[in-house]
Amino acid sequence: MTVGIVMLVHTALDRAEQVIRHWVAADCPVVVHVDKTVERAIYDAFVDSLADLPTVLFSTRHRCEWGTWGIVAASQAASELMLRTFPQVRHVYLASGACLPLRPPQELKRYLDARPMTDFIESATTADVPWTVGGLSEERFTLRFPFSWKRHRRLFDRYVSLQRRFKMHRRIPPGLVPHMGSQWWCLTRRTLSAILEDPDRKIYDDYFRKVWIPDESYFQSLTRLYSQHVESRSLTLCKFDFQGKPHIFYDDHLQLLRRSDCFVARKIWPHADRIYEAFLNPDGRSVAEAEPNPGKIDRVFSKAVERRTRGRTGLYMQSRFPNENWENGVTAAPYSVFEGFTELFEDFEAWLSRATGAKVHGHLYAPDRVMFEAGQTTFTGSMSDSSALRDANPRMFLTNLIWNTRGERQCFQFGPMDQQGISWDIAKDPNAQISVISGAWAVPLFQLNRNFAELRAEAAQLQRIESEHLRALRSPYAKARVRIWTMAEFVESPMEALQSVVDQIGTKGPRRLAEVPRMVDLTGFGQFLQNLKNQGMHPYLMGDFPVEPPLKNQPPAPRKPYLVK
Amino acid sequence: MGFFQSYGLRLQRKRWRIRARRKARQLSVVSDNSAGVQPDDILVFSTFRNENVRLPYFLDYYRRIGVSHFFMVDNDSDDGGREFLAQQPDVSLWSTTGSYKRARFGVDWINWLQMRHGHNHWCLVVDPDELLVYPFCDTRPIRALTDWLDASSIKSFGAMLLDMYPKGRLEDARYERGADPLDLACWFDAGNYTISRNGRFGNLWIQGGPRARKFFADEPERAPALNKIPLVKWDKHYTYVSSTHMLLPRGLNLVYDEWGGEKASGVLLHTKFLDTFGKKAEEELARKQHYANSHEYRAYATGPIDDPDLWCKWSEKYINWRQLEILGLMSKGNWA
Numbered sequence: 001m002t003v004g005i006v007m008l009v010h011t012a013l014d015r016a017e018q019v020i021r022h023w024v025a026a027d028c029p030v031v032v033h034v035d036k037t038v039e040r041a042i043y044d045a046f047v048d049s050l051a052d053l054p055t056v057l058f059s060t061r062h063r064c065e066w067g068t069w070g071i072v073a074a075s076q077a078a079s080e081l082m083l084r085t086f087p088q089v090r091h092v093y094l095a096s097g098a099c100l101p102l103r104p105p106q107e108l109k110r111y112l113d114a115r116p117m118t119d120f121i122e123s124a125t126t127a128d129v130p131w132t133v134g135g136l137s138e139e140r141f142t143l144r145f146p147f148s149w150k151r152h153r154r155l156f157d158r159y160v161s162l163q164r165r166f167k168m169h170r171r172i173p174p175g176l177v178p179h180m181g182s183q184w185w186c187l188t189r190r191t192l193s194a195i196l197e198d199p200d201r202k203i204y205d206d207y208f209r210k211v212w213i214p215d216e217s218y219f220q221s222l223t224r225l226y227s228q229h230v231e232s233r234s235l236t237l238c239k240f241d242f243q244g245k246p247h248i249f250y251d252d253h254l255q256l257l258r259r260s261d262c263f264v265a266r267k268i269w270p271h272a273d274r275i276y277e278a279f280l281n282p283d284g285r286s287v288a289e290a291e292p293n294p295g296k297i298d299r300v301f302s303k304a305v306e307r308r309t310r311g312r313t314g315l316y317m318q319s320r321f322p323n324e325n326w327e328n329g330v331t332a333a334p335y336s337v338f339e340g341f342t343e344l345f346e347d348f349e350a351w352l353s354r355a356t357g358a359k360v361h362g363h364l365y366a367p368d369r370v371m372f373e374a375g376q377t378t379f380t381g382s383m384s385d386s387s388a389l390r391d392a393n394p395r396m397f398l399t400n401l402i403w404n405t406r407g408e409r410q411c412f413q414f415g416p417m418d419q420q421g422i423s424w425d426i427a428k429d430p431n432a433q434i435s436v437i438s439g440a441w442a443v444p445l446f447q448l449n450r451n452f453a454e455l456r457a458e459a460a461q462l463q464r465i466e467s468e469h470l471r472a473l474r475s476p477y478a479k480a481r482v483r484i485w486t487m488a489e490f491v492e493s494p495m496e497a498l499q500s501v502v503d504q505i506g507t508k509g510p511r512r513l514a515e516v517p518r519m520v521d522l523t524g525f526g527q528f529l530q531n532l533k534n535q536g537m538h539p540y541l542m543g544d545f546p547v548e549p550p551l552k553n554q555p556p557a558p559r560k561p562y563l564v565k
Numbered sequence: 566m567g568f569f570q571s572y573g574l575r576l577q578r579k580r581w582r583i584r585a586r587r588k589a590r591q592l593s594v595v596s597d598n599s600a601g602v603q604p605d606d607i608l609v610f611s612t613f614r615n616e617n618v619r620l621p622y623f624l625d626y627y628r629r630i631g632v633s634h635f636f637m638v639d640n641d642s643d644d645g646g647r648e649f650l651a652q653q654p655d656v657s658l659w660s661t662t663g664s665y666k667r668a669r670f671g672v673d674w675i676n677w678l679q680m681r682h683g684h685n686h687w688c689l690v691v692d693p694d695e696l697l698v699y700p701f702c703d704t705r706p707i708r709a710l711t712d713w714l715d716a717s718s719i720k721s722f723g724a725m726l727l728d729m730y731p732k733g734r735l736e737d738a739r740y741e742r743g744a745d746p747l748d749l750a751c752w753f754d755a756g757n758y759t760i761s762r763n764g765r766f767g768n769l770w771i772q773g774g775p776r777a778r779k780f781f782a783d784e785p786e787r788a789p790a791l792n793k794i795p796l797v798k799w800d801k802h803y804t805y806v807s808s809t810h811m812l813l814p815r816g817l818n819l820v821y822d823e824w825g826g827e828k829a830s831g832v833l834l835h836t837k838f839l840d841t842f843g844k845k846a847e848e849e850l851a852r853k854q855h856y857a858n859s860h861e862y863r864a865y866a867t868g869p870i871d872d873p874d875l876w877c878k879w880s881e882k883y884i885n886w887r888q889l890e891i892l893g894l895m896s897k898g899n900w901a
């Protein structure tokens with residue numbers, strides 16, 4: 001007993017011929033169906049080229065357009081010819097011209113001999129499968145599809161929506177449960193002849209003629225009526241991409257294909273010389289009884305689909321530029337923004353870097369230049385410290401920085417004296433961890449020895465900017481992890497606040513802080529705020545600071561200590 | 566898009582086609598070997614001026630990845646490049662003394678040649694200093710890519726311009742005729758590109774790289790555009806609008822995904838920054854035939870001549886396409 005190959009061919013006839021010879025050399029008869037669109041002269045030459053092989057026959061030609069009945073008609077005609085002419089055939093294997101046997105045909109024969117009653121055909125009910133093109137699953141069996149999807153897409157779509165609107169449904173023939181699956185099957189003579197010789201075949205044929213993509217459902221559904229033992233998988237390795245078109249194998253897939261232990265693979269690129277060379281001239285390597293194991297190939301291709309549909313988070317480039325809210329994440333990795341910390345602590349950046357091991361930048365959005373870590377003029381990815389370049393696209397400056405430094409936590413300082421273009425972007429970014437000491441911008445003003453009228457004007461402006469920014473952070477659109485302390489709150493218990501901030505970065509594991517940054521001397525700050533108030537400006541973002549220093553007659557008490565526990 | 570806008574673009578497309586025909590009168594044929602072009606050949610179209618030293622490697626590079634025929638326009642070269650190309654059996658050569666600038670930087674000439682010879686072919690429009698890198702280019706010929714694009718019903722393929730530069734002074738990167746320019750100019754900027762969308766034509770506008778960093782740090786909006794769509798399954802009704810940055814009809818400009826996914830894309834390695842750049846800069850400044858009044862040549866010529874070094878400590882050294890894809894400069898999309 002042997003396996004007969006039904007081969008549907010429409011291009012790359014030279015490759016088809018090679019494969020046919022390979023099958024025939026292993027005593028597998030082949031019935032070839034050549035698409036009707038192939039020119040007569042080319043067809044004749046093809047037939048001539050195979051004239052020396054008595055077990056290669058050519059069946060009646062049909063026009064095989066994707067998604068239409070032609071492919072089923074072709075398979076039927078060729079299968080009938082196969083069963084009629086070659087009584088020694090027990091299994092019939094449906095293949096295309098771009099299918100290539102990866103293992104010697106003898107191994108396939110042995111495999112099938114061991115399973116003489118098994119039909120290998122992927123066959124699942126529509127409710128259970130995710131593969132649908134054009135949003136049609138159940139409906140491909142209940143609507144009519146007289147128009148070509150490839151050539152008359154608009155008519156196709158209009159007619160579908162018309163039928164939906166008027167609830168025009170077809171009746172599925174009684175007893176038939178629609179199943180779908182890969183069109184490449186391997187059926188037993190028993191099942192195949194039962195399908196082809198069924199007295200009701202005309203009913204089924206008439207029904208499936210107007211089903212969409214009948215080649216993925218005709219045999220898949222009818223097999224369920226007759227088969228003793230359906231093994232619902234295809235022996236042909238064939239992966240589909242997100243548009244439902246098969247992935248193609250190239251020379252660089254050779255090792256992957258070898259290790260897959262599949263019997264047949266499609267589609268092979270016709271110019272993949274090394275693949276054809278390797279598999280059609282077996283080098284005696286045999287895996288004998290191995291089961292097909294396409295796991296590795298599955299992974300390669302499902303990653304490709306994932307890349308095409310979801311892409312790499314946080315990447316903006318020439319072929320990935322998502323519309324707003326379609327980014328799957330604005331930035332590539334979590335990062336931290338500190339507002340008011342460098343103003344309140346003298347050596348905050350160095351301390352933070354020691355405490356967390358993260359890269360700590362200065363004010364990246366400072367008006368005059370970008371303050372990269374350690375005062376560098378360029379940074380990872382050759383980013384420039386030019387403020388003009390940054391301000392031309394502040395959002396992409398940030399996404400670039402985070403993308404370029406994947407795997408390394410970034411922290412930077414921000415405040416009302418910086419360019420505010422980024423304000424809403426960080427507020428809406430779930431990757432941002434934003435810690436704010438509101439009102440801390442007043443500390444540098446307080447330390448400056450400048451004309452008070454100027455200070456007052458500047459304080460008013462900074463307060464306006466910061467309150468605008470806080471509005472963004474507190475808006476319902478904000479997705480960042482935000483902590484806001486007023487300066488008064490923060491000074492009250494700085495240790496606790498710093499600990500929680502560092503814990504959130506979480507680079508070094510939960511640990512008590514061993515050292516703390518040095519806070520600037522705030523003696524007289526309360527009075528400074530009071531002076532602002534007296535000038536008619538109301539500083540409110542820093543919370544309530546006591547105006548008066550502690551009682552005059554006491555020695556100046558050391559500032560409230562914050563201890564390392 | 567409204568009817569009027571769409572009709573406006575249609576008129577514009579027709580206008581560029583008429584203009585291409587008009588500008589074609591400036592071209593005179595030097596050698597026409599296009600009779601040998603087969604129906605499914607992949608073609609290169611290119612304009613050049615005084616690039617003799619680069620031409621041999623350029624031809625070799627594209628022949629090696631599977632380009633079958635070259636359509637070249639020589640804009641008044643006097644360095645022997647024309648004579649060299651006239652002897653190549655797979656090159657069809659035209660020559661012109663017309664103004665490069667007034668042919669819209671060569672676009673009109675190329676549009677006309679593509680109209681006549683590119684119909685139904687995959688056409689690649691590149692300058693002699695641009696080398697195309699696409700996914701799997703080390704193991705698959707360009708026909709594998711175009712076959713896959715055909716099968717996926719994709720008509721255009723984007724490849725951003727990536728400026729390559731040597732380490733050290735440009736004068737010291739002495740380029741020898743026929744050598745691989747990437748041996749000298751093997752550094753690039755990996756992640757300082759900014760992108761915005763062009764609402765009218767639908768294309769992306771990419772700026773950045775060493776030129777923005779060095780020459781345009783003060784006026785970034787004038788930095789050169791790096792977005793390119795060099796590979797198109799050409800139809801005689803298509804036109805390039807501005808260099809290869811954008812096309813009409815504008816559907817061809819949608820080489821990027823807007824819903825979070827990645828489409829397949831490549832990179833054009835731009836090997837302009839070699840010792841040849843200084844001479845070019847002088848010449849082009851005198852001719853005033855380049856984009857934005859040759860701002861970058863001027864920036865170079867008037868800049869600190871002692872330090873024309875584009876290299877910085879974060880520059881990335883070029884290895885292969887996989888490196889570019891990991892860095893996010895190009896993508897395999899769903900081609901695997």
